[in-house]
Amino acid sequence: MAQTSRDSFKSQFGIIAAAAGSAVGLGNIWRFPYVNAENGGGAFLIIYILAVIFIGLPVMLSELSIGRSAQSNAFGSFRKLAPKTLWPLIGFIGILAAFIILSFYSTVAGWTLEYLYLSLKGNLMQQSSSELVLTFEKFTSSIYRPIFWQILIMLLTALIVVGGIQKGIEKFSKLLMPVLLILICIICVRSISLPNAIRGLEFLFNPDFSKITLHSILLAIGQAAFSLSIGMGALITYGSYIRRNESLIPIASWTASIDTMVAILSSIMVFPALFAFGLSLNAGPGLVFISLPSVFQSIPGGNIIAIIFFILLAIAALTSTISVLEVVVAFLIDEIKLNRLLATVCATFAISIIGIFCTLSFGPLKNFTIFGLTIFELMNYISANVFLTFGALLIVLFTGWKFGIKKFVEEISIGYSSKKIIPLTIGFIIKYFAPIAIGTVAIAALFIHGLT
Numbered sequence: 348m349a350q351t352s353r354d355s356f357k358s359q360f361g362i363i364a365a366a367a368g369s370a371v372g373l374g375n376i377w378r379f380p381y382v383n384a385e386n387g388g389g390a391f392l393i394i395y396i397l398a399v400i401f402i403g404l405p406v407m408l409s410e411l412s413i414g415r416s417a418q419s420n421a422f423g424s425f426r427k428l429a430p431k432t433l434w435p436l437i438g439f440i441g442i443l444a445a446f447i448i449l450s451f452y453s454t455v456a457g458w459t460l461e462y463l464y465l466s467l468k469g470n471l472m473q474q475s476s477s478e479l480v481l482t483f484e485k486f487t488s489s490i491y492r493p494i495f496w497q498i499l500i501m502l503l504t505a506l507i508v509v510g511g512i513q514k515g516i517e518k519f520s521k522l523l524m525p526v527l528l529i530l531i532c533i534i535c536v537r538s539i540s541l542p543n544a545i546r547g548l549e550f551l552f553n554p555d556f557s558k559i560t561l562h563s564i565l566l567a568i569g570q571a572a573f574s575l576s577i578g579m580g581a582l583i584t585y586g587s588y589i590r591r592n593e594s595l596i597p598i599a600s601w602t603a604s605i606d607t608m609v610a611i612l613s614s615i616m617v618f619p620a621l622f623a624f625g626l627s628l629n630a631g632p633g634l635v636f637i638s639l640p641s642v643f644q645s646i647p648g649g650n651i652i653a654i655i656f657f658i659l660l661a662i663a664a665l666t667s668t669i670s671v672l673e674v675v676v677a678f679l680i681d682e683i684k685l686n687r688l689l690a691t692v693c694a695t696f697a698i699s700i701i702g703i704f705c706t707l708s709f710g711p712l713k714n715f716t717i718f719g720l721t722i723f724e725l726m727n728y729i730s731a732n733v734f735l736t737f738g739a740l741l742i743v744l745f746t747g748w749k750f751g752i753k754k755f756v757e758e759i760s761i762g763y764s765s766k767k768i769i770p771l772t773i774g775f776i777i778k779y780f781a782p783i784a785i786g787t788v789a790i791a792a793l794f795i796h797g798l799t
């Protein structure tokens with residue numbers, strides 16, 4: 348089998364920036380605060396952090412090890428490591444997940460461009476909280492504007508992917524991630540000094556465990572998988588670009604820590620504004636677009652901050668959309684032997700078509716529901732809580748029981764000189780704890796609650 352030499356990341360910092368670029372995105376800033384708000388604040392946060400440590404981190408390490416040892420795309424890696432078995436089907440599920448995620452993710456990424464445009468025009472600054480709700484509803488339920496922005500995001504994603512992403516992504520992420528963190532901190536500081544902010548922080552940090560159900564644990568695992576970009580092969584693909592002398596443990600730990608920090612900071616950014624401006628905790632997907640402009644209004648120079656914030660949000664979304672599209676494109680190139688241009692065009696076109704249906708489900712297709720959910724809600728829900736959760740389950744099963752813990756521990760011990768007990772513990776978690784925990788929660792919650 349002829350194998351062309353693969354690109355590789357230049358430095359450890361570059362890998363972490365790229366992996367964090369994929370991880371940090373709308374999942375942290377847009378999705379986390381409202382899933383958190385709808386599921387009981389502080390108690391959900393604790394379950395979420397446990398899910399990141401005991402499920403997210405081990406799965407990240409599994410994916411990186413699989414990709415690095417096979418040096419191939421999400422499907423090809425399983426084919427190489429487990430030829431003539433059904434395991435490569437995990438790669439197909441990942442590709443399907445990529446379709447589902449990008450279709451609704453591009454809808455929301457498109458919204459950030461509209462909000463950037465509104466901030467540039469200065470429109471957001473004069474509106475009351477209730478007007479902001481109306482603006483959001485009017486915009487998302489219209490037809491052409493949201494589709495226009497969505498297609499633009501897909502084209503930008505395609506443009507970067509078509510040029511080959513390694514240099515672009517690594518450089519882009521190294522520059523962007525620190526700026527994003529600084530800006531979020533500034534907005535957080537302003538947010539916690541709003542009147543009534545303390546009630547928002549209490550909601551976030553005072554855990555009320557009576558709110559925790561099997562279903563909310565499933566949502567926490569799903570959100571952790573979504574936010575860390577695990578369960579569908581994005582990290583297998585990135586892992587295949589990591590050189591053999593790099594240690595995977597610090598890469599995964601840094602990525603998970605940055606990602607979790609941004610998620611928590613995003614809730615700190617959003618919650619005080621909810622209480623300060625009397626907004627609803629159940630604002631759902633509109634939450635960030637309604638509550639953050641309220642915070643910006645109360646900051647001196649808030650319009651400039653709004654502009655910078657929406658630019659960064661769009662770029663944070665882009666570093667994630669690229670990694671999702673690359674899963675499909677790498678598959679089409681390696682397995683179907685398309686060239687990169689054709690692969691990118693086909694993938695972008697097909698995903699955009701499904702994406703348009705997601706966008707329209709806020710307007711003309713509002714009443715078209717499946718299992719009581721609109722197309723957008725369905726894609727949003729099943730991506731994290733069905734595809735990525737079951738994807739993560741299959742990946743730990745593969746690592747623990749097919750690839751083998753011995754090889755896995757060897758792979759993550761490369762370049763890792765600290766205590767041996769750590770790789771061994773992670774191996775144990777992957778083989779026994781993670782499959783039982785994810786499997787039980789996912790199956791029980793789906794069985795008990797269905798899709799809603």
Ligand code: PHE
Pocket residue numbers: 369370371372373374375448572573574575576577579581667668670671
């Ligand atoms: N992790 C990204 C975010 O939080 C979304 C994503 C999911 C990217 C799965 C790649 C794979 O926004």
